[in-house]
Every structure is written in structure tokens, then in C-alpha cells.
Amino acid sequence: MIEYFLLLLGESIMIFGTLGILRFPDVYTRLHAATKCDTGGAMTILMALAIASEASLLIKLKFLVLAFLIALINPMVSHAIARGAYKYGIKPEVVVDMYAWDNP
Amino acid sequence: MSRVPFYLRERLDDVKQRVLFETYEAQKLPKWEQVVLTWILLFSFWTIISANLKAENLLIGGLATLVISSFMHEMLTEDIRRSGHILEKILYISFFVIPQYLFIMAFRLIESNFKVAKHAVFMDINPGIVKIKTELHSNTGVTILANSITLTPGTLTLDVNKKLGETYLYVHWISVEALNREKAGEKIKGDIEGWLRKIFW
Numbered sequence: 001m002i003e004y005f006l007l008l009l010g011e012s013i014m015i016f017g018t019l020g021i022l023r024f025p026d027v028y029t030r031l032h033a034a035t036k037c038d039t040g041g042a043m044t045i046l047m048a049l050a051i052a053s054e055a056s057l058l059i060k061l062k063f064l065v066l067a068f069l070i071a072l073i074n075p076m077v078s079h080a081i082a083r084g085a086y087k088y089g090i091k092p093e094v095v096v097d098m099y100a101w102d103n104p
Numbered sequence: 105m106s107r108v109p110f111y112l113r114e115r116l117d118d119v120k121q122r123v124l125f126e127t128y129e130a131q132k133l134p135k136w137e138q139v140v141l142t143w144i145l146l147f148s149f150w151t152i153i154s155a156n157l158k159a160e161n162l163l164i165g166g167l168a169t170l171v172i173s174s175f176m177h178e179m180l181t182e183d184i185r186r187s188g189h190i191l192e193k194i195l196y197i198s199f200f201v202i203p204q205y206l207f208i209m210a211f212r213l214i215e216s217n218f219k220v221a222k223h224a225v226f227m228d229i230n231p232g233i234v235k236i237k238t239e240l241h242s243n244t245g246v247t248i249l250a251n252s253i254t255l256t257p258g259t260l261t262l263d264v265n266k267k268l269g270e271t272y273l274y275v276h277w278i279s280v281e282a283l284n285r286e287k288a289g290e291k292i293k294g295d296i297e298g299w300l301r302k303i304f305w
Contacts, residue, residue, distance in 0.1 A: 013217045020224030028276050029231055032260055033220055039255065040217035058155040065152055071213075075254035075261070082262050082276065092276070096283060098235040099262060099274045 003052040010044035013037055026093045027085045035078040043067045137190045138181040142173035144194070145180065180244070184303060201299060209255060216257035223258075223278060232280035233262060236289040238271045238297060245304030246271055252296045259292055 017037020024030045050063035086092075086099065108116065133141075146169040154161060184193075223229050240246050250261040253275060262274040275292055282288045 013221070016217075016221035016224055020220055023224055023227060024229070028260065029229060029278060032258070032276075032278055033224060035254070035260070036217055036220040040213060043213075056155075058152060058157070061152045062155060065149075071255065072251070075251040078254060079250070079261055079263075082260060086262065092231065092233065094232045094276075095230060095280060096232040096234065099233045102235070102265070 003048040006044045006048035006051070010041045010048065013044065014041040017041065027090055028082055028092050028094075031078050031082055035074050039071055039074050042070055046070075133181060133184055133190075135177065138177040139173050140190065141181050141184070141194070142177045142179075143169055146173055182242070182244070184244075197303065201303065205296075205299060209252065212256045216255065219257040220278075228279070230279045231277065232283075233274055233276050234280065234283065234288050234292075235285065236273050236275060236292055237285055238273060238289075238293070240297065240300060240304060241266075241271055242304050245300050246273075248304070249273075249293070249297060249300055253292060256292070256294070256296075 014037050017033050017040075020033025020037070021030050024033055046063050046067045050060045053060065053063075147166055150165040150169055151157075151162070154165065238246065238249060240249055246264060250264060250273060253259050253261050253273070258278040260276040260278075262276050265272045265274070275288075277288075277292070282291055
């Protein structure tokens, strides 16, 4: 029962993340949508798989290790993409930009 | 101390803080405790990944992780503060800090997903890059804090800057609510920094 709820939650988070990628204005806000849909959607789907699959306990723990690795790697990748885009020269559409004040 | 003028007192506090930061080399864990902590982490990871509870598998894994942790012990545990006995520290970290952290971060993650979904539907975004100051100085602590900030709702860490013994984070915020450094820091960091300060320098 609870695995269907988790699967539905993951699917809806993925759909809203895709909507965010399509609608947001620039790289940085799109990156928000992409990373959030990745963490929430993929992690809830992995948890649903860990509950629903008929395997031994250690194999189920492997799914949780995968979810933990996603939560660990995703912020680093988003930081790398955002900083690389900034260093490349893409200006963000923002109201205040304190990073440009300190790195002229 | 009470006769010291106000501007000088601020300066004195600054110097004291810097001396404290310099004595952090003296506050590291001893070597065998670093080896033990690294070995526990690596061996539990080996046991879960290999998914095999036979005796020879555990023996091979224990020996290999012991060899690795004997010369890679400084990588993970360099920044952990020295306070109390090692057994006390292991129990405190594994049964009090980590479950609390995971519980709170799970709820923040779900909240962040709903927040981004709301922003995607209504398009009420007001993005900006703000600069906040942290009390943490060690590499591991700043890394964990920056990753937690990226996972919490509506924020994304862009860069870290260390200047004069103080650490600053640049955060891309999808809807800016405060520009003041202290208020923005309170809203972004929450109480994550307080927990991390109990373990890391």
C-alpha cells in the first residue's frame, strides 16, 4: 500500500520538476528544478522499490545506499554546474548579485 | 575587561577567535581513534555492498579495510573535534546525531520538492545571490553544510570563500526574503549549523 503512495509521489515530483525546467527563465533557477526533482523523485522511487521487492534484507539495504549516494552526489553536481556556468560568463536574472560584487 | 573600550573589545574577541582557530591543530583526534572511526565506516559499507555474510568474506573485507584505513585515516576524520571518550563519541554520533539529521533532512527535502513545484506552477520567483557567513572552518564541516543548504528548500550553494579565518558562502536563493547577512543566514542555515558545530571544528 505505502509503496504505491511513494511511487505516485515520485512520479508527480518528476512531472513538476520537468515543468519547472521548461518554465523557469535562466540556468540557475532551472538547476533548482532539475536537482530537486532528481533527489525527491529518484529517492522516493528507490524507497518504493526497497519496500516492494522480494529480496533479502542486505539487498534492500543496497537500495538505501543508492538513495544516500544520490543525496550525496546531487548537491556537488549542481554546485559544479552553477559555478562553471558563472565562470563561463552566463549572467543570472536576479534582483541582487553579491557574487559579482566580490568577483568583479 | 570591563574598562576596555568598546571598539577594542571587539578587536580582542577577534584575536581570541583567531588564536582558538590556530590551536585546532592541537585538538585533533589521536591517530588510532582516526583509524578506528574510518575502519568502522568502511567495513559497514563493505558489508552492505557485498551483501554476503560468510566468514571468509567478512575476514577479507575487514583486512582490506584495515589496510586502507591505516594510511587513509586523515581524509575523513581530520576535522572531528576532540571531546570525550571514543566509545561515547561513536554512540553519540551514530544514535543521536545521525538519526536526528536524517529525520529533519528528509522532511526538509519533501518540503523543498513541494516548494519548487509551487514555484513552477505559479511562477512567483524572485531570484538572487546572497552572501552568508558561517561559524564552521573545517573542510568537512563546510562541505556538509553546503550540501545540506543545497538540499533545503529554495537554495543552491554557488561558491565558498575563506578570508582571514572566516568562511563565507554564496547562495542562490529562488525567492529572496532577506538581504541582511545575519537574517539571511538564520533563514537559510536553520539549526543545521548548530549540530555540525558539536562534531566538526
